Amino acid sequence: MSIIFNEIKNELLDEKCYHIEHPTGLNIYVFPKPGYAGAYAVFGTNYGSIDTKILTADGTLADIPEGTAHFLEHKLFESEDLDAFARYAKTGASANAYTSFDTTCYLFSCTGDFNESLKILLDFVQSPYFTEQTVAKEQGIIGQEITMYKDVPDWEVLFNLLRALYHSHPVRIDIAGTVESIAEITAQTLYDCYNNFYNLNNMVLAVAGNVDIDEIIKICDEMLKPCGEFNFVRKPHEEPENIVQDYIEEKLSVSAPIFSLGFKESYGLPKRNLKQKIAADVLLELLAGTTSELYNSLLEQGLINTSFGFEQFTGFGYGATIFNGESKDPEETAKQIKAAIKAMRENGINAEDFERTRRKLYGRTVMSFNDIDEIANDLVGAHFDKVGVFEDIDIFRSLTVKDVEEVLGSTMREEYCALSVINPIE
C-alpha cells in the first residue's frame, strides 16, 4: 500500500496541514495544533438533501424520498449492540452530526482518548445497521424536528424564498423532508442510499488539534474498509434561469415582518469558484456591510435593526445573493437595496473603501484558523469544493477592485429577484 502524503504550509499564518490520499480512496486532512488540549474530527460524505436520486444496479436513476440524507444521518448512530453515542460516552468525547444541502458530516471533539474516539467514528460511519423498528422510532423524533422548524421564522422565510427562486432544483426542498416524505423511508431506502453515497472515494476525514499524524494514519489503516468503485456522478439539475414568482408571503407568530430578498444567480459552472466567492463577499460587505451608506441609511430610517444580514448562498448547481432581517416595511427596504445596487453599478467602487473592506475580511479569514472545529469543517468544505487549504488567504492578498467589479457586473440582476416575507398573524 502506498500513501501519498503532502505537507501544505502557510508562512504568514505559521500553520501547516497534511493531506493524505489513503489507498482506500479516502482523502485525509490533518491540521496539527500542538498547543491545544483538544482535538476535533469530521468524517463527511459528499451527499446532502439535493441528492434526490440514486444509481440502481441496472444503471438507471431512481428517486428517493425527500429528507433521506438527514434521516440516514440520524440512523447511522445506531448499531446492533451499543449505539455510537453510548460508545462515545465511555471516551468522554462530545459527538454530533449534521446534514446540509450537499454534505453529511459526523464529528466529535474531545480533550482525551482521541485515538479511541477516532476509532468509534470510523467504525460506526462504516457500519450501517437499519431495521424497520428503529426507522419507525426515528419517524417520531424527526417528525418533531420538522415541526419545530415550521415555527422558526428565519428558516421558513429562507425556504419560501428558495421555492420562489427555484422551479425544480432540490435546493427548494426542506433538508429534513416533510412528515409525509419521511413516512415513505424504509430500512431498505437507507441501505440503498448508504451504498450509493457512503463510499470512501466520495468521503473525507479532517482532523484538527493536538494530534499525532502517524497515529491517525495507523488507525485509518486498521479501520478503513476497502470499498468498491464509486460510479455515481452528481449531475447539475435542469433549472431555468428565471424565477418562479417575485413575491411570497406566509403568516406566523412573529412580532414584526421578517424578510428575505434573494437574487437568483447563475455562474455557468455547477459551483462558483473561490476567487469569485471572495470577490462577492467583498462586494456584499461594500454594498451592505456596517460601513456602507445603505446599511446606515436603512438603520437611521428605522427600516432595519440589528437582525439585518446578507449572504452568498451557493452550492452545487444553485446560487443566490440574499439580504435578510426584520423590517416594518420589507417592500420599501427591498426597493432601497435594489437602488443601492444600481447606484453602485453606475458609480463603480471606491478604491479606499475596497482596501478597508479587503483588510476587514482578510482579518476575519485569519481569525477563522483559530478554532479547531472551524478549521476541520472548513477543510471538509474546501475538499469538496476542490480548493486548497490556504487558498483563500492567498486570494485576499492579490484581490483587486477589478475582480469585485467583474462580479458586480454579473450578479444581483433585478429581473431574477424575489422577496419572501413572514408577516405577523393579526
Added chain:
Amino acid sequence: MNYSFALSSPVNGLNICSVDTKSNFKVAIITANFALPLGKDAAVNALIPGLLKRTCRKYPTLTEMNKHLASLYGAMVAAGVSKDGESQVITLRVTALEDRFSLSDEKISEKAAELLLDLIFDPNLTDGKFNEADVEREKRLMIEQIESELNDKRYYALKRCTEIMCENEVYALSRSGEIEDIKAVTPESVTEAWKNMLKSAKVYFGITGSMNAESISEQIKEKFSSIDRSALATLRTEFVVSAEEPRKVREELPVKQGKLVMGMRAGMTDCEDNYVAIKVMCDIFGGGVYSKLFNNVREKMSLCYYCSAAFNRAKGLIMVQSGIENENELKATDAILQQLEDIRNGSFTDDEFESSIKGLTNLIYGVGDTPEGLDRWYSGQMLDSEIMTPEEYAKLISAVTREQVIAAAQNVTLDTVYMLAGTDTQDDEE
C-alpha cells in the same frame, strides 16, 4: 495548561484578569463587565451598552466607527446585557487580530484596547449628555429586540416560565427591563445611568491574548482615577431553597409545536451551596446525549427532538425544556419527573454516572482551546468570591460521588410547569 493568568485589583470594586495565551491564537479579546443590582433601573441600564458600542467622541458617527473597526482588520465590538443571578451585567468586548498577523507591523491590540476604553469612558456627548437621536435609535432597537423574543419560541417559553416561577422575586425582571420603561428613557436619564455605572458597578476587565496586559491595566487604572468609587452597589441574589405545591400554567400561541418548560428549585441557599454535585446530577438528568432525558424521553419514547435540563447556578434553578405535540404534555411531564425520581432512588448506572463526569471534564479541559472560551470562563466568575482555573473545577467535578448525586436530586423540587400550547396544529400542506 498552555496559558497563565494573573489577577489584580487596582481600584475599589475593579478586578482585572489577564490571561496570557502565548502565541496560541489568532485573536486577542478584551472584555469589560459592569455588574449592577437588577431592579428599577434595568431598562435605562440596558440601553448603555448599545449607546457606548456604536459611537464615541473620536468616532461620532456609525460610519466613522465602522470604518475604524474595518481598518483594524475587522476588529469586532460586542455589547450586551445579561442577568447573573439578580445582578444585571453590562458587557462591552473587543475582539481583534493578534499583532503578528497585521500586514504592516501594526500594534492592533493596543489600538483595540484604546478603542474599548474610549467607548466606555469617552462617549459621544453633546452638552454633557447622550444625543437625543442616538438615544431614540437605541430605544427602537432595544424595543424591537425584546419584541422579537417572541419569534424564538424555545427562548420565549423559557422566559415566560421564569417570569411566572419567580414572580415574587427580582429575578422575574427581564435582563433589558420592560418596554414601557425603555420608552420613558431620556438623554438625561441614560447619561445619569452611565455615570452611575462607572461609579458604583462592580467592574471586571478580562485581557486575553499575547499583548502587554500590564500597560493596558495601567490605562484602565488611569481612566478610573478621576471617578469616585467609594460607594459601591450591593449585589445579592435571593435563593428560594424549595418550592411549595407545583403550579401549572398553560398559554397559547398560533404555532405548530408545543413547548414544555419545567422550572425546578435546586435546593441551594446561595450560589456556592453544593453546586458541583448539583451540576453533575443535572447533567446525568438532562445534559448530554448520555443523559436520562435524552435516552428515555427522546430515544425510547420518541416524544420529542430535544429534551434537556439546564442548571442556573447563580439563581439555584434547574430548567427542563422540550418541544412536543400538545397532546403529549402529560406523558412528557410524567416521563421527565420519572427520570428525576430514578436519580433520587439511585437507579442510574455507573456508566451513566461516569459518562457524565467524563463528558463534563472533557468540555472543561477544552476551555483553554479558544480565546473566547478563556474569556467566558474567567469573566463568568466575576461575581464569585474565588476564581478557579478550568483544571481546578474539573478536579472538583471528578471528586463528586454517586451518593452526592443522589442527595442533590433529593433536594430538587418542582416549582412551575409551563406549557406553551400550539393552536396552529392543522396540517397546512397544500
